Amino acid sequence: MVENDMRKEILAILGSSDILLDASAIEKIMSAPEPLSFAMAIKSKYSETYLTGSAIESELITWSGAHVIGQEALPASKEDIGTHDLPASPQKTESQSSADELVILVNHRDVSCKGIKPEDYAKLFLSRYKQIINTCPQTVRGIARIKSVKRAGGNDLKIFGIVTEVGQTRLGDKAKVVIEDDSGESITVFVNDKKAKFFLLDEIVGFKGDVSTQKGSSCMFASEVLHPGIPVANKRSRAGHPISVVFISDIHVGSKTFLRDAWNRFIAWLNSDTNETRRVKYILISGDLVDGIGIYPGQEEELEIDDIYEQYSELSRMLSKIPEHIKIIAIPGNHDAVRQAEPQPPLPEYITKLFGDNFICLSNPAYLKIDGVKILMYHGRSFDDLVAQAPHCLSYSKPENLMKELLIRRHLAPTYGDKTPIVPYEHDPLVISDVPDIMVSGHVHTSGCTEVCDVLLVNASTWQSQTEFQKQTNIVPRPAQVLYYELDTGKKIMKDFLK
Structure with missing residues (x-):
């Protein structure tokens, strides 16, 4: 990334938390060994403040001391990864280079939902508006407040707001x-049907057009729809060393429909000695590790293991057969033993202690x-909202299109209070402030892969065949599909372990 682009990205990251910098402060951030990681650390600590160069210098000293920048270290603290500590110098194997490193950028802790007040919801949406506006400075350049355009009217005006x-x-x-x-004013916008594919409740969107103030009321006739989007010049990062990752999801251990034979073929492949498997350093699991208890009507009739603790114990036994040099990074989903509201915290310690040292559980999203190479992991619960609101445009059979719509809206779950429960934090944690190189999800039990503005979108497949509930809801799984991806070359292969 060129220096000017990095400066803009850093300002966007910190601006999303209303952090202002003086001229010397940005120079101090740029002097850090990992400027973007350092900016994310500042963002996690501060909000709505003004930081000087001396303040940043003090933070840099602390941050540099807490992070090992050497080639053999994994700079993720025990706090960052929950209950599992990564070794400072992982044991080298023939398929592991000591040069690769893992950095946890965002891992949401379990914050109590008690004491939520009505004004917290207003703060959530105000935070969402400000954060997303800050992600697209070129798109929002020249926007006017709704309050002012309603009063004066005019042609070729640009406005942004929450639907x-x-x-x-x-x-x-x-x-x-x-x-x-954020002025508190609203306006009705009319959009030609050919320009309006669909709109989601609570998304942040902009319009360009003419505002009429006739007959004592105001409205806009839009000529253009403006989504926050991704910068056209966005470029996917590549790893500096030979590293491959494998994307899977929705294992659903405990279900009678769990595909054990396909899973065993996957494990056998990981333990084989091939050019591909020797490169695999990470497996990313996008939620629904187990089938859970009481998730959908009649589930008890489809459970092979009807105890949640035993489901995770069986998962632990299964994952223990994966070579130890491969790190397993997992997030929870709506079937796992955490709260349903997003962001979901990592699995509790009484569960994570069942697993080996190569198992890392993060939040959903993480x-x-x-x-x-920056990777955004999200289970995908909000896909249900997208399909419900735009059935003529979107479907579960093309999950990569669902991911694309979230990415261009720069939010993982735009609609509040429908199918996806969301905790009303003051600072909206589901905004996609920082554009990832890879975004990976699951949830819909099928595989999909595409690229949008050089961001790789991966919907990881399931290890469960069709359940009776899925038959009723017309969900047809495409299970046991595994995406193998080389972080350094960009090569990707979809592997089928169903047969």
């Missing part, structure tokens, strides 16, 4: 969208970096 209502005109030829910005 509060979605509908159509009587003739059905235009979308009718109501948005509200953000990490492997040898310089």
Whole structure:
């Protein structure tokens, strides 16, 4: 990444938390060995403040002392990864280079939901608006407040806001969208049906068009829809060393429909001695590690293991057959033993202690970096909201399209209070402030892979055949599909372990 682009990214990261810097402060951040990682550390500690160069210098000394920058270290503290400590100098094997490193950028702790007040919801949406506006400085350049455009009107105006209502005109030829910005004012926007694919409740979106103030009311006739999007010049990072990762999801241990034979073929492949398997250093699991208890109607009839602790114990036995030099990074999903509301914290200690030292459990979502390649992990519960609101455009059979819509909206779960429960934190933790190199999800039990603005989108497959509940909801799984990806070359292979 060139220096000017990195400066812009750092300012966007810190701006999303309303952190202002003086001129010397940005220079101090740029002097860090890993400027982006250092910026993320500052963001996690501060919000709504002004930092000087001397303050940043003090933080840099502390941060540098707490992070091993050498080639043989994994700079992730025990706090970063939950209950498992990564060795400072992992044992070398023929398939492991000491040069690769894991950095945990975002791992949401379990924060109590007690004492939530009505004003917390307003703070959540205000935070969402400010964060997303800061992610797209080029797109929002020249935007006007809704309050001012309603008063004065005008042509070729640009506004941004949060969607509060979605509908159509009587003739059905235009979308009718109501948005509200941080001025507290709302306006109705009419969008030609050809330009309006669909809108999601509570998403942040912009419009460009003419505002009419006739007959004592104001509305906009939009000529253009503006999503936050991804910078056109975005470039995916590549690892500096030969490292491959494997993406899987939705194992559903404990279900009678768990595909044990396919799983055993996958384990046998990992233990084989091939050019591909010797490169594999990480397995990323995007949630639903077990089938859980009481998740859907009639589930008890489909359980092979009806005790949640025993389900995780069996998973531990299964994962223990994976070569020890491969790190297993997992996040929870809606079937796992954590709260349903997002962000979901890592699995509790009484469960994680069942697993080996190569098992790392993070939150859902989580953000990490492997040898310089940034990876955003999200289970994908909000896919249910997207399909419900735009069934004419989106489906479970093409999960990569669902991921694309979240990415261009720069939010993992735009709609609040529907199918995806969300904790109303003051600072919205589901905004995609920092563009990842790879975004990986699961949840819908099928595989998908595409690229958007050089971001690799991966929906990892399941290890469960179709359940009776899925038959009722018309979900057809495509199980036992594993994506193998080389972080240094960009080579990817979809492997089928079903047969």
